Amino acid sequence: MHSMKERDVVSWTSLITAYSRIGQEENALVSASVLFRGMRCRDVISWSTIIGGYSQGGFAEEGFEYFSWMRRSGTKPTDFALASLLSVSGNLAVLEQGRQVHALALYLGLEQIPTIRSALINMYSKCGSIVEASKVFEETERGADIVALTAMINGYAEHGRSKEAIDLFEKSLNVGCRPDAVSFISVLTACSHSGQLGLGFHYFNLMQEKYNMSPAKEHYGCMVDLLCRAGRLCEAERMIDEMPCEKDDVVWTTLLRACTAKRDVEVGRRAAERILEVEPTSSTALVTLANIYSSSGKWKEAAIVRKSMKSKGVIKEPGWSSVLIKDRVSAFASGGRSHPQSEDIYSVLELLVPVAEPLRYGCEMKRDSESIQIL
């Protein structure tokens, strides 16, 4: 029999899950957070849920903050929360924070759990340390599963090592590992980065013929990218037209950007129009369209697009990046605005794992090492 209290925890946690999945915008997360703080009793799943919610929304600071509270409350974390934190560390490229979570995983004896393995590979790779990523990959005791494999393939592809990416994919096929939809996106990306159009089509056919999978819009996106890089803009456009699934703005944007580089006004204009049909104020489409015109000397047309942006009140969102300055992660936007999400992650982490000296993977980070002290 469940006590009233236990039922409470489960239903409150379900609500928190629901809120963090609504849009993963900050408002929904604030609601989730309000619910969480109002709980009378929390268990490890409720803590993992709120941490996962913020992490998936890209809010590393809040994720780590809740994690710190969780530990101070005496709740021992499981692989769930750690996997979420590794994921957000990778997405924001905060290597030191990711390393600390790795340290903790070792300390807690969770480092060989498959979700942790793949999250670690991804984290190190996204943080630029492909060497550590492949080290984790190699040290996977029971062999990498499809998720870890995909993380590794992606890592190689993103680091410009397409040959290794493709070799690894092939090797996994040879040992009888069944590829899934995501792993095909990875290998197609590798083909695309290395300009191997033919090989890309080989995998595109293979997934359909041998594995009975129908390509999703992401796979078509890779093929469009491949065709664009090969300069075959018309074929790329035809590929989009013939896609049997949703043609989102991502795939049109791929084509549009390629048109700037190749100065193809005609195809570019059509691509921009398709995006603008759905989203008339798309700043990406309008800015890129204006760039295509100016790159091919059509100043008048460029000016018309710029003017229409002004009259529609379209503003290009500034890009931003985070930089580590003296132990602080700060965010800077090109427009001078700072991004509120990623400030001060480091100061929160000091609460998390105080260490006597800097951690280095494979050295001080041993499970029973004295150098890792946990609050």
Next chain:
DNA sequence: ATAGGGTTAG
């Protein structure tokens, strides 16, 4: 009731 890998680009 919770978790890991996902294409675009100057």
